[in-house]
Amino acid sequence: MSTPRRSVGFNFLDEPELPGPQVTEAQAEHILAQHYGMAARAKLLGSNQDCNFIVYGANDDVLGVLKIANPAFNATELEAQDAAADLIAEAEPSLRVAAPLPNLAGEKCTVITGLLDTSAYVRLLRYLPGGTLLDSGYLPPAAVAGLGEVAGRVSRALANFSHPGLDRALQWDLQYGADVVAQLLSQVTDSAQRAKVAQAASSAWSRISPLAERLPRQATHLDVTDANVVVARSATGVHPDGVIDFGDLSHSWAVSELAIAVSSVLGHAGSDPTSILPGVRAFHAVRPLSAEEAEVLWPLLVLRTAVLIVSGAQQAALDPDNAYVTEQTDGEIRMFEQASSIPVDVMTALIKADLGLAAEPDRVVVDTPLIGGIDPAGVATLDLSSQSDVYDSAFVPGGWLLTDLEGELARRAIADGAALVVTRFGQPRLSRATPLSQDSPDVVPTGINIWPDVDARAVAPWDGDVVDGSAGSVTLRGGEYELTLSGVTPLSGPGTRVRTGDPLAEVASGRWTEVSVRPVGAPPAPTLTTAELSRGWLALSRDPRQLLGLPDVPDTHRADDLLARRDESFAPVQEHYYAEPPQIERGWRHHLMSTAGRCYLDMVNNVTVLGHAHPRVAETAARQLRRLNTNSRFNYEAVVEFSERLAAMLPEPLDTVFLVNSGSEASDLALRLAMAATGRRDVVAVREAYHGWTYATDAVSTSMADNPNALATRPDWVHTVESPNSFRGKFRGADAGRYAAEAIAQIEGLTADGRAPAAFIAEPVYGNAGGMALPDRYLEQVYAAMRACGGLAIADEVQVAYGRLGNWFWGFEQQNVVPDIVSVAKSTGNGSPLGAVITSREIADRFSSQGYFFSSTGGSPLSCAIGITVLDALRDEGLQQNAARVGAHLKTRLQALQDNHPIIGTVHGVGLYLGVEMVRDRDTLEPAVEETAAICDRMLELGVVIQPTGDQMNILKTKPPLCIDTEAADFYVDALDRVLTEGF
Numbered sequence: 016m017s018t019p020r021r022s023v024g025f026n027f028l029d030e031p032e033l034p035g036p037q038v039t040e041a042q043a044e045h046i047l048a049q050h051y052g053m054a055a056r057a058k059l060l061g062s063n064q065d066c067n068f069i070v071y072g073a074n075d076d077v078l079g080v081l082k083i084a085n086p087a088f089n090a091t092e093l094e095a096q097d098a099a100a101d102l103i104a105e106a107e108p109s110l111r112v113a114a115p116l117p118n119l120a121g122e123k124c125t126v127i128t129g130l131l132d133t134s135a136y137v138r139l140l141r142y143l144p145g146g147t148l149l150d151s152g153y154l155p156p157a158a159v160a161g162l163g164e165v166a167g168r169v170s171r172a173l174a175n176f177s178h179p180g181l182d183r184a185l186q187w188d189l190q191y192g193a194d195v196v197a198q199l200l201s202q203v204t205d206s207a208q209r210a211k212v213a214q215a216a217s218s219a220w221s222r223i224s225p226l227a228e229r230l231p232r233q234a235t236h237l238d239v240t241d242a243n244v245v246v247a248r249s250a251t252g253v254h255p256d257g258v259i260d261f262g263d264l265s266h267s268w269a270v271s272e273l274a275i276a277v278s279s280v281l282g283h284a285g286s287d288p289t290s291i292l293p294g295v296r297a298f299h300a301v302r303p304l305s306a307e308e309a310e311v312l313w314p315l316l317v318l319r320t321a322v323l324i325v326s327g328a329q330q331a332a333l334d335p336d337n338a339y340v341t342e343q344t345d346g347e348i349r350m351f352e353q354a355s356s357i358p359v360d361v362m363t364a365l366i367k368a369d370l371g372l373a374a375e376p377d378r379v380v381v382d383t384p385l386i387g388g389i390d391p392a393g394v395a396t397l398d399l400s401s402q403s404d405v406y407d408s409a410f411v412p413g414g415w416l417l418t419d420l421e422g423e424l425a426r427r428a429i430a431d432g433a434a435l436v437v438t439r440f441g442q443p444r445l446s447r448a449t450p451l452s453q454d455s456p457d458v459v460p461t462g463i464n465i466w467p468d469v470d471a472r473a474v475a476p477w478d479g480d481v482v483d484g485s486a487g488s489v490t491l492r493g494g495e496y497e498l499t500l501s502g503v504t505p506l507s508g509p510g511t512r513v514r515t516g517d518p519l520a521e522v523a524s525g526r527w528t529e530v531s532v533r534p535v536g537a538p539p540a541p542t543l544t545t546a547e548l549s550r551g552w553l554a555l556s557r558d559p560r561q562l563l564g565l566p567d568v569p570d571t572h573r574a575d576d577l578l579a580r581r582d583e584s585f586a587p588v589q590e591h592y593y594a595e596p597p598q599i600e601r602g603w604r605h606h607l608m609s610t611a612g613r614c615y616l617d618m619v620n621n622v623t624v625l626g627h628a629h630p631r632v633a634e635t636a637a638r639q640l641r642r643l644n645t646n647s648r649f650n651y652e653a654v655v656e657f658s659e660r661l662a663a664m665l666p667e668p669l670d671t672v673f674l675v676n677s678g679s680e681a682s683d684l685a686l687r688l689a690m691a692a693t694g695r696r697d698v699v700a701v702r703e704a705y706h707g708w709t710y711a712t713d714a715v716s717t718s719m720a721d722n723p724n725a726l727a728t729r730p731d732w733v734h735t736v737e738s739p740n741s742f743r744g745k746f747r748g749a750d751a752g753r754y755a756a757e758a759i760a761q762i763e764g765l766t767a768d769g770r771a772p773a774a775f776i777a778e779p780v781y782g783n784a785g786g787m788a789l790p791d792r793y794l795e796q797v798y799a800a801m802r803a804c805g806g807l808a809i810a811d812e813v814q815v816a817y818g819r820l821g822n823w824f825w826g827f828e829q830q831n832v833v834p835d836i837v838s839v840a841k842s843t844g845n846g847s848p849l850g851a852v853i854t855s856r857e858i859a860d861r862f863s864s865q866g867y868f869f870s871s872t873g874g875s876p877l878s879c880a881i882g883i884t885v886l887d888a889l890r891d892e893g894l895q896q897n898a899a900r901v902g903a904h905l906k907t908r909l910q911a912l913q914d915n916h917p918i919i920g921t922v923h924g925v926g927l928y929l930g931v932e933m934v935r936d937r938d939t940l941e942p943a944v945e946e947t948a949a950i951c952d953r954m955l956e957l958g959v960v961i962q963p964t965g966d967q968m969n970i971l972k973t974k975p976p977l978c979i980d981t982e983a984a985d986f987y988v989d990a991l992d993r994v995l996t997e998g999f
């Protein structure tokens with residue numbers, strides 16, 4: 016245990032009980048009048064040991080915080096705190112600091128006698144508006160990084176500050192943490208909790224004390240926590256930018272500043288030990304940690320949480336009526352539980368790895384191989400990653416989630432002649448991913464599994480002692496390493512001393528044996544851990560391949576710099592979802608899986624209408640590619656059959672089909688068909704819509720989210736009508752019927768001006784607005800006006816067709832109209848590039864004035880075969896009906912969330928094309944843009960891929976593959992509910 020220095024200032028050991036001074040609001044107001052010349056109102060604030068008041072002026076404006084110091088602290092200590100605040104304010108001008116304001120005599124500290132038993136030291140501190148981080152629920156990584164950065168800047172500013180008032184021994188100073196816990200432990204009434212706290216504190220201290228003398232000391236604030244870090248609030252979230260409360264300023268270990276700061280993160284909902292890492296990284300960037308400091312950081316954090324528990328128990332006993340003290344305890348218990356939820360060594364290894372301070376792991380040297388006679392050529396190493404070639408349809412319907420995938424693959428490898436099958440160390444296993452889980456799953460193995468073709472004998476690779484031989488398992492401790500075999504018949508019992516080559520266990524054929532190796536003293540690793548913790552556990556484990564005499568398996572996937580490489584070959588206009596996107600290399604139905612082994616529910620991929628990796632589509636593609644892939648100038652069955660099938664799904668007179676590769680091409684061709692058929696060039700389009708990227712479709716697209724300059728840059732042949740948005744547009748609710756009249760007037764105006772339009776193009780359900788239905792009879796009226804002036808009606812069905820709306824296969828059916836030209840894509844190929852334009856024979860014939868139509872890959876045998884399979888599977892799997900059923904459930908549940916979460920302005924859409932529109936105010940409908948982005952980021956952490964859409968990017972576009980089931984729909988709603996409840 017440590018021994019507190021003799022200190023000139025406060026020493027908690029002399030005075031462990033520290034009740035706050037009792038001063039009334041009236042007394043505080045009197046002080047303000049007398050010493051600061053203020054006619055102000057004082058309101059008592061919570062405090063652990065001082066007595067604080069918030070000071071209001073005549074107009075309820077906040078003038079400062081009046082602080083009456085605990086009489087246990089002397090004037091020198093308070094002087095040091097004021098000087099430190101001034102110093103930080105000067106050194107870090109962009110950091111807001113609660114520095115003291117002068118009294119009428121120009122002094123920062125007012126000494127008052129007669130108020131308390133001793134002299135009272137009173138200061139009026141600058142008030143920093145915006146609130147603190149404590150007011151936030153969930154802290155996103157950026158906020159944690161901000162907290163770490165503030166701590167780093169405070170530490171850097173105080174590095175050379177010295178003052179006699181720093182010489183004190185506070186119970187918050189972690190140099191005395193072990194003594195504090197020892198002294199106050201008895202105050203913890205729950206005996207189980209008491210034992211846990213004692214154990215955690217002593218284990219932490221055993222890591223700290225050997226390094227104590229090598230830890231740099233300096234002036235430290237020692238309380239840069241969520242409660243004392245103030246924030247600037249903006250729509251993008253909270254941004255830590257200031258610090259208050261210098262009451263714990265002491266000369267202590269510099270690294271304690273960081274440990275105390277990030278410990279407070281663990282009190283927040285949704286956090287776990289790894290949540291501190293952005294804060295540690297940010298601190299390290301400002302004030303680099305030494306190797307020793309990185310080594311003790313987590314132990315100090317654990318100690319800090321133990322100190323909080325015992326101090327909270329003491330304070331509650333001392334001051335049972337102090338609401339501030341009792342309110343804190345839930346958060347403090349959470350902090351302690353999180354801090355003690357993971358072995359100290361693991362978290363330390365993780366922190367070091369994260370900061371790039373970890374040493375290369377040593378290689379395990381063996382005197383004899385664990386199993387003799389292995390020929391590396393006869394060893395099959397299974398690749399169980401999401402990038403492996405495991406996608407055999409034999410695994411469907413479990414797909415890649417089949418838990419015995421490893422076993423199945425091993426049996427196949429043995430059948431193919433392997434003598435030994437081994438799995439890979441540290442490689443996330445796709446078979447262990449859990450499809451719908453808000454938590455990161457245990458997928459990363461800390462050892463390997465071996466499967467021999469015949470029974471084998473494992474021998475001791477080095478001299479050592481058998482330390483465990485419980486049923487089916489044997490552990491050998493050698494000089495440096497401990498080896499564990501599980502799933503074996505032990506041949507040496509515990510307590511046996513064995514020499515190199517002595518038998519250890521029988522390894523049976525036809526089943527897995529787990530092999531793990533760790534340095535002696537490292538905590539026993541779980542067989543599988545999470546991707547987030549894996550760098551910690553793997554640093555404390557070794558690849559058992561080394562024991563089998565097998566060469567390392569090179570990692571063929573270069574993942575670290577993938578985004579950088581993408582940026583090098585992609586233009587910046589080709590965006591990607593998320594600032595830090597997971598690497599997604601595999602999908603199955605409505606799930607996606609990252610290379611880290613995390614499963615996500617896919618709520619955005621409307622293109623894969625049947626779901627990802629659909630076996631029938633995969634088989635069709637493989638079969639057709641093996642057979643033939645030409646183009647539509649050849650005569651083959653698939654192009655005819657697919658065209659007939661499409662035409663048959665549309666009403667008369669839509670019977671003629673053009674096949675293309677994409678939605679842009681389809682809508683582009685639709686515009687050209689209309690122009691050719693009418694001999695006109697003007698087109699009327701709906702504002703805020705998106706129709707594609709080709710010259711013509713881009714010209715008729717005015718979605719601000721896709722092109723902020725869209726409206727100002729239209730060519731003269733494009734005429735836009737008001738966006739028929741019945742929620743936030745010009746005409747709302749019952750008034751929305753007026754959009755049609757306005758559009759008709761424009762069409763008639765154009766005709767009167769001699770510019771009668773060739774076409775009116777619109778999505779029949781307003782996709783860009785989150786799947787909003789058009790006002791009743793809108794298309795009926797506008798189409799009639801177009802036809803009256805000799806123009807044509809184009810329905811862009813690229814997003815909404817193919818049963819997504821549940822009740823209707825095509826979007827135009829919802830409006831009771833029949834367009835002249837339909838463009839469709841996306842769903843047509845389930846992700847394969849395939850689009851189509853369907854029109855009447857008459858209109859198609861008039862296109863001949865433009866020459867011939869041919870697209871090299873449009874309508875290829877491959878595309879058409881896939882197109883047919885998609886239609887078959889949609890029908891056979893009843894996916895339109897599923898969209899109606901699950902969509903209705905989903906919409907009802909989303910609407911129910913509105914009651915608890917005012918940010919949800921409305922839920923648009925029908926079937927599985929829904930839009931959850933987020934607003935800051937339900938009356939003004941101010942779009943909650945940044946909030947929507949933050950919600951999407953947090954949803955990703957909880958296992959849901961969802962993205963914003965709409966001109967303001969404030970709508971959660973909810974358009975999953977049509978195979979989604981009710982359970983997954985509920986998972987989405989539950990995650991959203993959690994995010995909106997806990998914060999984002």
Ligand SMILES: Cc1ncc(COP(=O)(O)O)c(C=O)c1O
Binds near residue numbers: 706707840
């Ligand atoms: C309504 C609409 N039309 C056309 C397109 C263009 O389709 P593609 O990306 O296949 O070119 C899109 C794409 O998002 C769309 O949403």
